[in-house]
Amino acid sequence: MEERYNPQAVEEKWQKRWEQEGTFTCNEDGKKPKFYLLEMFPYPSGRIHMGHVRNYSIGDVVARHKKMRGFNVLHPMGWDSFGMPAENAAIENKIHPATWTRTNIATMKKQLQRMGFSYDWQREISTCEPEYYRWEQLFFLWMLKKGLAYKKEALVNFCESCQTVLANEQVEGGLCWRCQKEVKQKQLEQWFFRITQYAEELLTDTDKLTGWPEKVLTQQRNWIGKSVGCHVYFPMENGTEALSVFTTRQDTLFGASFMLIAAEHPRVTEIAKGKDNEAEVIAFVKKVKKQDRVLRTAENYEKEGVFLGCHCINPLTGKKMPIYAANYVLADYGTGCVMAVPTHDQRDFEFAKKYELPLIVVIQPPDKALNITTMTEAYTEEGVLVNSGQFNGMKNTQAMEIIADYLEQEGKGKRAVQYRLRDWGISRQRYWGAPIPLIYCDKCGVVPVREEDLPVLLPQGVQITGEGKSPLATLPEFVNTTCPQCGGPAKRETDTMDTFVESSWYFNRFCSPKEEKAPGLNTQKVHYWMPIDQYIGGIEHAIMHLLYSRFYTKVLRDLGVLNFAEPISRLLTQGMVCKESLTCPEHGYLYPNQVENSRCTICGREVVVGKTEKMSKTKKNVIDPDTLVQLYGADTVRVFCLFAAPPEKDLEWSDQGIEGSYRFLNRVWRIVMEHLDLIADIEKYHGNEDLPEPLRNLRKKTHQTIRKVSSDLEDRFRFNTAISAIMELVNALYLLEKSHDTLTRRVVRETVEAILSLLAPIAPHIAEELWGRIGNKDMLVTSQWPDYDRNVASEEEITIVIQINGKVRSRIAVPADENEENIKKTVHEDERIIRALADKILVKEIYVPGKLLNIVARD
C-alpha cells in the first residue's frame, strides 16, 4: 500500500531541516539583488489568530517566490510589544505586563514557527525591551532639540471615579468601561510631534508612491486635508484684538453676517467676561466640551450657539457682525473662528434660521433668483457675485484670486494654506510604553535626560490597578531623580510614548537588529536593505501607522540618520478577517469556544450575536489556528487562507471549505506517489518533437499554468486564482492514462516538477517532501522558479463567440491565427445564425479579434 500523506511528520521534518541549514538567514553581501519583504508585526495579544495567519501566509508566498526568483530576501519578524492589553491583563489577572507579554511572545513564536514561515528569526526584535526603546528615547531627544517635539495642553478622556485617563476604546457611549460613570474631558500638558511641519512633503510625496494602492493614498491625502484660502481679519467693535478667520470662500466675504468661535476656544470666555450672560456662556462651553467631537461637526447634528454680547466688523462691508460661540466649530482647526455666510453654507444657514440672524445673498445662480425670505437651504454652487461692491458681476470662481489680492493690498487678510492634519500627541498616561526621557527641575525647567544616561528603564515593581494617576507617577524611586543640569532634586516625566512610535521605525531596526552603537541603526546595513520592497498588512492601518511611519522616516532623514524619504516602495493592504462577536449579558465578550448551543458556558445564559467585525482580542471574535494545524497541518491552513479570497478582500470567517484544501493536498500527494516509480529516475521532457495529443495537451496546460501562476504571484497578488490554476493542472494530470512509455514518463515528470515548484511558496512542506521523493538532491526552497515556453503554452485553436444584438447565439472554433474574413464567412454558414437572421435586416458587424463577432440586425 502507498504511504499516506502525513502533514505533521512532513512539516516538522522540513521545519527542522530549514532551521538547521539556516535556509532563511540572510546578510548584506551577495551578488543577488536585495528584496526586503515585511509584514506588519503583531501585537503579542496571546495567541495567533486567523488574521495573522492570513497576513503572514501572503507574505510568505511572496518571500519564498522572490527567493526562488533569485533575490537576496530579508524576511524578518518581531513584536510590537508595548500596549494597553498588557496593562488590562495586569488589572484582570494580577500578572506583570512584562511577564504576560513575554509569555505571549513565546507562545506566538512557536505558533508562527509551526506554520513554517520563512523568517530569519535571528533578527527577531521586541519593542518592549530596552535594547529597542532606548533608541526611540534618543530620537525623542534629537527631535526635542530640533523643535519637532514640544509640549502643549490637550484634552484627554478622564473618569473622575477611577481618577484615570481613558483611551477612546475604554469609553463606551460616553461612559467609563469599568465603572459606567460619565467620562469628562480634561486638559493635560502633553508631548506632541510636529507632524504638521511635514504636511506638505507628506502630501506631495504621495505622488511618488506608485507602488501603493490608490485608495490608501487618497485616504492619506484627505487626512492631511490641504486647503488653500485666506486668513481674514475682523476688527472688534470695542477695539480689542481682531478675530482672525481662515476661509476658503473669500468670494462670499460680503455675505458674512455673523461670526462663530469654537465653544472651547479660550477667546470665548475672554470675550464673555463681565457680559450679562457670562454664566450662560460658561454653561454652554461646559456642555459642548462633553459633546462627541466626531458627532459635533456632523451635518445633521443640532447646531447650537450662544451670543457673546459683542460684535466684530466685516472688513469689506463695515457692517457689524454678532459673535457667537458654536458647537460645530472646532478650536484646533484653522484659527478656531469661522465667518458665517448663511446664504452659501448649509450649516451656517441652519444656525442663522435657528437664531434669526441676517442673510445676505452674494452669489446669484444662473437659472434662478435667490430670495432670502424664501430660501430653504444654502446655495453652494457657482454663480455671479452680487451685493459685493466693486466685485459685482464677476464669476465667484474668478473672484477668489481677485478678492485675495485685494485683501492683501488692503492689509485686511492674507493668502493662507491650512491643513486638517494635527500634530501627533504621543503622551500616554500609562505604564506599558517607552518612558519619555525628560526631567522636570524647579530651577532649570524641562531638562532632557543626558544621552549617555539612556535608556530610561521602565521600573519593574509596579501595581497596575486601572485607577488613579499614571502608574509611573506612583513610584517615588522612579519619579525622584536629580537634575542633569544643576544636580538638584528633580522629577521624571511619568508619561510613556504612544505605541505607534515603535512601529514607525521598526523596519529600520530589522536591518541591524543587534546594533549597539548609537543610534541603534547601522547605516550601511539599513541603506542596503531599505526601503521595504514589499510591505503587507491590514487595511485598517491605511492612515495612521503608515502616515506616522512616513513622517518618522523623514524626521530620521533630517536628523541625518537615514538617506531616504519614503520607507515603503510597494504596499499591499490585505482585507480583514472578520467574524461576528459574541456577548453574554453577564460575562461580556466571549471566545467562540465559550459558547455552546448559543449559550454562555460559564453561566448558561443566551448569548447575543453581535455584528461582523475585524478579529481582535478585545472583541474575542478570534479563531485559533492551532486546532486546524493539528487536524490538517500548516500547509492546508496556508492554502485555505490564500484560496478563500483575494488578499485585499475582507474575509468573513467560516471554516467550511478547509476540507477542500486538505483534499487538494492529498490529491497532489497521491498523484505524485502513484507516478513515483515511473518518474523517479528520468529527466523531464524538454524536446520539440510532435507529441501525441494527450501529452501535447498536458504539456500545454503545464506551461499555461506556469505562466498563469507566475503572473498571479508576481504582478497581481492573486493567490486564490494561482491555487485554482494549480488545481486544474493536478486535475489534468489525473485524467492522463498512466504509461511506461518513456515519452509519457518524461512529460509527466515535467508536469509533476512544475506542480511542486509552483506549490513551493504556497504549501512549502509537502512540495519540499515530494520534490525530494522524486529524486531531487537540492532543496526546492532554494531551487529556481520554473520558466514557461511561449510556444508550448499557446493555443492553436480559439473559440469565437457569435452574438446577435449583443446576445450569444453561437460559438465557432477556429485556428488561432484565422483572419477576420474567413471567420465572418464561417459565421454566416452557421445554421443557427442563418436561422436567427432569417427575417432580419443586417445593420452592421462588430469584430473583436480573437474574441467575438457581434451582428447588429433589426426586424
Next chain:
RNA sequence: GCCUGGGUGGCGGAAUAGGUAGACGCAAGGGACUUAAAAUCCCUCGGCGCUUGUCGCUGUGCGAGUUCGAUUCUCGCCCCAGGCACCA
C-alpha cells in the same frame, strides 16, 4: 456625520484593457466501489419555462444612463466593512 472601500449561485469566489457571467473549490443530491463505514472515483447543480434542446426567457444590491455590447464606465439610492487622531 465625514473620508475610503465593497455588494456576483445555497456558500467562498472567477471573469487580468467594455466583449462567452458563474473558472476553481465548498455544501447538497444521485451513482460506483465496500459486508459496512471512511477514503476515493463518476454525474447533476443560478432562477423560471417548455417542444428536454448545441432550446427560450431571465439573472452580477436597487433605479436610471452611455454603448452594437455593461459584473466592468457615469449618476442617484440602499446595505455592509475599515478609518476618524489614546485599540493595534
